[in-house]
Amino acid sequence: MEVIRIRALRGPNLWSHHTAIEAIVSCSTEEENIDLLPGFEVRLRARFAGIAALQPIGHNDAVPMAHVLEMTALALQAEAGCPVTFSRTTQTLEKGIYQMVVEYTEEEVGRLAVELAEQLIKSALDDTPFDLADALHRLRDLDEDERLGPSTGAIVHAAVVRNIPFKRMTKGSMVMFGWGSRQRRIQAAEMDSTGAIAETIAQDKELTKKLLDAAGVPVPHGRSVESADDAWQAACEIGAPDVPVVVKPKDGNQGKGVTVNVTTREQIDKAFAAAREFRDDILVERFLPGHDFRLLVIGNKLIAAARRDPPHVVGDGVHSVRQLVETVNADPRRGSGHATSLTKIRFDDIALERLSLQGLNADSVPPHGQRVILRNNANLSTGGSATDVTDDVHPEVAARAVEAAQMIGLDICGVDVVCDSVLQPIEAQGGGVVEVNAAPGLRMHLTPSYGKGRPVGEAIISAMFPEGDDGRIPVVAVTGTNGKTTTVRLTAHLMAASGLRVGMTNTDGVYINGRRTDSGDCSGPRSARNVLQHPDVDAAVFETARGGILREGLAFDRCKVAVVTNIGAGDHLGLNYITTVEDLAVLKRVIVQNVDKNGVAVLNAIDPIVAGMAATCRGKVTFFGADREHPVIATHIAQGRRTVYVDDGCLVAVEGKREERIALRDVPITKNGAIGFQVENVMASVAAAWGAGIDWASIRAGLATFDNDSANAPGRFNMFDFRGATVIADYGHNPDAMLALVQAVDALPGKRRSVVISGAGDRRDEDIRQQTEILGRAFDDVVLYQDACQRGREDGEVVRLLREGLNGAARTTHIDEINGEFIAIDTALDRLQPGDLCLVLVDQVEESLAHIAKRVAVG
Numbered sequence: 001m002e003v004i005r006i007r008a009l010r011g012p013n014l015w016s017h018h019t020a021i022e023a024i025v026s027c028s029t030e031e032e033n034i035d036l037l038p039g040f041e042v043r044l045r046a047r048f049a050g051i052a053a054l055q056p057i058g059h060n061d062a063v064p065m066a067h068v069l070e071m072t073a074l075a076l077q078a079e080a081g082c083p084v085t086f087s088r089t090t091q092t093l094e095k096g097i098y099q100m101v102v103e104y105t106e107e108e109v110g111r112l113a114v115e116l117a118e119q120l121i122k123s124a125l126d127d128t129p130f131d132l133a134d135a136l137h138r139l140r141d142l143d144e145d146e147r148l149g150p151s152t153g154a155i156v157h158a159a160v161v162r163n164i165p166f167k168r169m170t171k172g173s174m175v176m177f178g179w180g181s182r183q184r185r186i187q188a189a190e191m192d193s194t195g196a197i198a199e200t201i202a203q204d205k206e207l208t209k210k211l212l213d214a215a216g217v218p219v220p221h222g223r224s225v226e227s228a229d230d231a232w233q234a235a236c237e238i239g240a241p242d243v244p245v246v247v248k249p250k251d252g253n254q255g256k257g258v259t260v261n262v263t264t265r266e267q268i269d270k271a272f273a274a275a276r277e278f279r280d281d282i283l284v285e286r287f288l289p290g291h292d293f294r295l296l297v298i299g300n301k302l303i304a305a306a307r308r309d310p311p312h313v314v315g316d317g318v319h320s321v322r323q324l325v326e327t328v329n330a331d332p333r334r335g336s337g338h339a340t341s342l343t344k345i346r347f348d349d350i351a352l353e354r355l356s357l358q359g360l361n362a363d364s365v366p367p368h369g370q371r372v373i374l375r376n377n378a379n380l381s382t383g384g385s386a387t388d389v390t391d392d393v394h395p396e397v398a399a400r401a402v403e404a405a406q407m408i409g410l411d412i413c414g415v416d417v418v419c420d421s422v423l424q425p426i427e428a429q430g431g432g433v434v435e436v437n438a439a440p441g442l443r444m445h446l447t448p449s450y451g452k453g454r455p456v457g458e459a460i461i462s463a464m465f466p467e468g469d470d471g472r473i474p475v476v477a478v479t480g481t482n483g484k485t486t487t488v489r490l491t492a493h494l495m496a497a498s499g500l501r502v503g504m505t506n507t508d509g510v511y512i513n514g515r516r517t518d519s520g521d522c523s524g525p526r527s528a529r530n531v532l533q534h535p536d537v538d539a540a541v542f543e544t545a546r547g548g549i550l551r552e553g554l555a556f557d558r559c560k561v562a563v564v565t566n567i568g569a570g571d572h573l574g575l576n577y578i579t580t581v582e583d584l585a586v587l588k589r590v591i592v593q594n595v596d597k598n599g600v601a602v603l604n605a606i607d608p609i610v611a612g613m614a615a616t617c618r619g620k621v622t623f624f625g626a627d628r629e630h631p632v633i634a635t636h637i638a639q640g641r642r643t644v645y646v647d648d649g650c651l652v653a654v655e656g657k658r659e660e661r662i663a664l665r666d667v668p669i670t671k672n673g674a675i676g677f678q679v680e681n682v683m684a685s686v687a688a689a690w691g692a693g694i695d696w697a698s699i700r701a702g703l704a705t706f707d708n709d710s711a712n713a714p715g716r717f718n719m720f721d722f723r724g725a726t727v728i729a730d731y732g733h734n735p736d737a738m739l740a741l742v743q744a745v746d747a748l749p750g751k752r753r754s755v756v757i758s759g760a761g762d763r764r765d766e767d768i769r770q771q772t773e774i775l776g777r778a779f780d781d782v783v784l785y786q787d788a789c790q791r792g793r794e795d796g797e798v799v800r801l802l803r804e805g806l807n808g809a810a811r812t813t814h815i816d817e818i819n820g821e822f823i824a825i826d827t828a829l830d831r832l833q834p835g836d837l838c839l840v841l842v843d844q845v846e847e848s849l850a851h852i853a854k855r856v857a858v859g
Contacts, residue, residue: 001065002026003118004097008107011525012594013553014587018086018103021073021110025066025089025098032096033062037125044068044124048132051075058091065121066098072117073102073110080139082109092577099577106146109139144335148173151189151442154457162461164471165557167529177464178471179556180503180537184464190439191411191464198409202438203251205283208408215407217400218432220418222285224250228272232265234284240268244287246434247271249279260376261287288418288432292378293389295401295415295422296445296456299463302398304445304454305390305422311345311374311383315366321355322347322362325374333447334383342449345374345383386444388451389422396425404433412460414440473537474692475556477591479544480565480610481584482737483681484523486716487565490669490685490706491692492541497702498694503531506543507731508714508845512536524548528555539692549590550576561691562591562617563602563684567609568736585609595619600642600691602684605632622691624683626676628652642690644683649673653686660696662686668707674747675717677740678708710853715845717744720856724834726750729842729852733760735767738774741839745778750837754781756828757841758821759802761793768798769805776809779839781831783816785824787843822851829855 004024013020030036034054045051051071054063067089074087086103104110116135123130148156152173159166159177167176173188185192190199201207209219222238222245225231235245241263248258257278259271275282296304313324328334329344336344345351347362351374355361358372366372378384397417405413419431426432445454465471474495478488485506492504496514504511505527510518512534518527523545531540532555544554567585578584592601592613604610605623611632614621622642625633636643640656651667653660664673667682682703689699710718715731726748732741745753755775759768775782784799799817806812818824821843828838829852842848 001028001031001069001118001121003069003114006111006114007551008104008110009101009553010107011553011555012557012590013549014590015088015101016086016103017557017594019105019107019110019553020086020101020103021107021114023069023100023102023114025069025100027065027096027098029096031065033060034065034068035063040124043127044072044121047124047130048072048075048120050079057089064089064091064098066100068121069114069117070100070102072120073113076116076120076135076139077102077104077109077113080109080113080136080143082106082139082143093579106143108146109143112139112142146171148175149188150446152186154442154446155186155189155460156457158455158457158461159471161458162465162470164461164465167533176533177461178473179475179532180473180540181501181535182469182471182473183533183535184471186460186464188439189412189442189460191460193464194411194438195409199438201408202410202413202436205248205250205435208436209285211407212404212433212436215403217404217407218426220246220286220288220432220434222246222283225272225282225284228269231272231282231284232268235262235268238284238286240264244289246285246287247275248283248285249275250281250283251279258377285434288430288434290418290420290429290431293417293419293422294386294440294444295393295398295417296440296442296454297401297405297410297413297415298456298459299411300402300406301459302393302401303390303459304388304456305393306386306444306448306451307389307422308378308380308444309385309387310376310378311351311385313345313366313372313374315368315370315372317365317368320363320365321360321372324366324372325351342385342443342447343381343383347374350375380441380444385449388445388448388454390445390454393422394424397422400426400433404436408436408438410436410438411463412440413437472560473532474539474561475532475559476539476541476561476563476688476692477544477554477556477559478542478563478565478684478688479546479588479591480563480604481568481734482732482740483565483677483684484543484545485731486669486678486681486713487563487684487688488541488543489713489716490681490702491563491688493706493712494685494689494699494702495539495541495692495694497705498698500538501536503534503537503540504542505531505540507545521545525552525555532556541688544591546578546584546587547576549587550578554590554594556594558594558596558599559591560596560599561602561688562595562599563688564588564592564604564610564613565680565684566604566607566736568734581609585613589613589616592617600687602687602691604680604684605630605636605643622687624680624687626679626683642687644687644690646673646679646683651679651683651686653690662700662703666700667703669703669713671708671747675708675744676747677744678717710849714849715842717741718849720852722829722838722852722856723832723859725832725836725838727829727832727838727840727852727856729840729849731845732841733771734763735770735774738771742774742778745837745839748837749835751835752781752833753779753837753839754783754828754831755779755839755841756783756785756824757802758785758787758824758843759798760787761790761798765801768801772802772805773809776806776812779812781814781816781828782806782809782812783818783824783828785818785821787821821848825851826855 007022009020070087070089077084084103088101090099244261246260257275292308334342334344401415414437416435419429445456488506492502496502501513505522507521509516510522523543525548528542599619601617602622605625623636624644626646628645642655644653650661670678718729720727
């Protein structure tokens with residue numbers, strides 16, 4: 001067995017809505033049926049019993065090794081704690097070649113699972129050892145490294161429940177919610193609306209105290225110090241040795257370098273040295289006796305509160321302190337970082353020093369019930385625990401916490417309070433706010449050691465997105481065989497006419513509000529994702545090509561509108577195991593399957609394959625087609641559903657009793673309705689804009705201002721007047737496009753008709769021949785040229801196939817073979833006489849259009 005290729009499908013795809021690893025797997029004859037490998041399955045399950053039952057695929061009741069790889073990779077992830085359930089194996093038309101798909105939640109984990117599954121299978125084949133425990137350990141460790149921590153994960157989960165899309169922007173905890181101009185971002189537990197100045201203030205503990213004190217929030221008094229001597233002097237000013245103090249870094253976090261309850265000069269010296277290990281600026285302030293409480297403020301509300309207790313163990317009269325710590329750390333909730341709800345207690349020099357203050361050491365056996373403290377601070381990151389007290393917080397305590405957060409300017413704020421209890425006001429107890437934290441940890445509120453968890457993620461999402469706001473902008477996805485780019489451009493134009501800033505991707509580039517930001521073929525998911533990340537985009541229109549869906553899946557989880565223009569032969573059939581028109585339809589209907597439940601699929605009713613996609617749409621369906629009497633169109637109209645058709649020289653959009661009519665003479669791109677395929681593109685675009693919620697005044701205005709020139713639609717039936725002859729430039733490149741172009745050209749005057757054509761090498765031989773078979777019935781002169789990229793074909797092979805298609809041509813009387821696109825264009829132009837017509841099928845769109853425009857300008 002050999003894994004030939006692996007791809008990560010990062011969005012909805014041909015196989016499912018899930019993210020998945022897709023592998024092309026080659027199996028030998030024996031491996032196409034594992035029953036031909038005696039003892040293999042027994043050896044496999046002896047190494048890993050967690051693999052589910054293996055099922056035959058295809059029609060011969062055989063279980064191929066590719067299916068074993070699928071089920072093993074799925075089971076390894078599940079055993080490692082990854083929530084995956086979907087997998088599939090499909091046989092291709094090539095003997096021994098299979099497509100295997102396995103869901104993943106983290107891409108790198110999915111890739112490793114396939115790699116380990118392959119190793120496991122090989123060990124079962126060769127009857128060699130396989131370390132399952134190590135494999136699962138590697139998967140778990142990688143999953144912990146890759147996946148979001150519990151705090152950020154809770155926020156993301158809350159967004160998913162609200163149907164708000166999200167995207168991780170880094171390997172860390174920076175996440176984007178929503179799309180385009182409606183997006184918001186977080187970094188851990190910090191919102192994008194939080195200012196850098198507020199964060200800087202929160203890091204400066206002395207400045208924080210001054211501001212809180214000015215706002216009437218009780219704080220412990222103290223000051224910055226520069227040396228151990230100065231620290232002792234500050235402690236004495238506060239009241240040492242009778243009044244204990246706290247020594248800590250001025251801008252520290254997670255309790256690093258903090259020493260509490262300091263009373264003597266010797267303790268001051270040690271505490272100052274400990275703080276200096278983390279920061280140069282040291283703060284000495286009054287020590288407040290009582291419990292350590294963390295109050296979480298989000299926006300202008302107190303959302304959660306927890307009492308934090310320092311790391312400790314309780315003696316049982318039998319085990320040593322070291323053994324008690326090991327027992328506590330064995331709790332599966334405790335990990336080494338922030339990925340788990342609790343952190344292991346650190347048994348280090350600081351813990352040993354804290355033990356010595358209690359007359360103990362690591363090997364001491366504390367009596368039953370004795371509480372042994374292992375650190376002065378109560379931070380969860382050093383092994384502390386938390387008890388939820390949200391329901392106990394006095395309104396005045398909550399008010400002081402909110403005032404503290406607002407005084408500093410933090411949208412999400414962890415307010416640390418020391419007092420005996422939160423049941424009464426802080427001032428009445430002599431307590432105070434000792435610290436204000438930006439980007440506070442949320443673990444203690446999500447899964448406290450004791451008490452119930454609080455919906456912190458939901459509160460953060462609600463603060464960023466009001467109820468009913470899902471952060472989405474209208475997304476229109478367009479696919480099909482022909483007309484995609486023009487439909488995308490026109491739809492974007494109609495949406496822009498309503499005042500929206502539109503992002504657009506197509507085979508010509510990426511456009512943001514009319515400005516091109518990238519060039520080349522940008523019809524794949526990477527370009528679409530870039531548009532969705534752009535903050536100046538109010539709506540997006542994406543050309544969605546087959547290649548991108550196959551490579552990565554869709555760039556979005558669902559769209560507002562999906563448009564399928566048509567499905568025809570010759571569109572890359574024979575590549576990537578898409579061998580029939582039916583295969584192609586299954587692939588392209590992916591955008592229809594992922595229409596939002598409140599969205600619309602815009603489908604060509606005249607194309608039976610496209611019309612059949614309606615059954616897979618979870619939203620509504622708008623059918624379009626020129627013939628009002630077509631059964632699908634007529635039925636849809638009778639049912640009162642949205643339909644777009646042509647009647648008496650007008651485009652008609654109808655839903656129930658509502659009707660809008662637009663004269664085709666007012667739609668320049670159609671040339672008064674003479675260009676049939678442009679009429680189809682207009683119907684699709686109007687239906688798409690209607691589905692996206694664009695008003696009819698904007699749709700009418702947009703149609704009237706979109707002309708068929710090289711600026712609006714480069715390479716899409718662009719017309720030029722050259723010495724009294726008509727020159728048309730188009731990017732058509734498959735048989736269906738040739739048929740549409742011939743029909744359009746037939747409607748235009750022309751004495752002698754010529755065509756300039758090349759062919760894309762990544763088409764089937766019959767598709768290349770068929771293009772010139774069609775053109776040979778409509779044109780007198782044919783100029784064949786070899787384009788710049790043969791796409792895997794031998795030199796001259798494409799031109800040979802094109803010439804074969806002209807054998808026995810009904811109309812063509814003259815054929816030229818030219819090496820070079822511009823030379824071929826010049827050859828045809830130089831022959832033109834007034835009244836002639838020339839169709840130029842361009843390959844290098846921009847360059848060829850510029851070349852034609854230059855010739856036209858010279859005359």
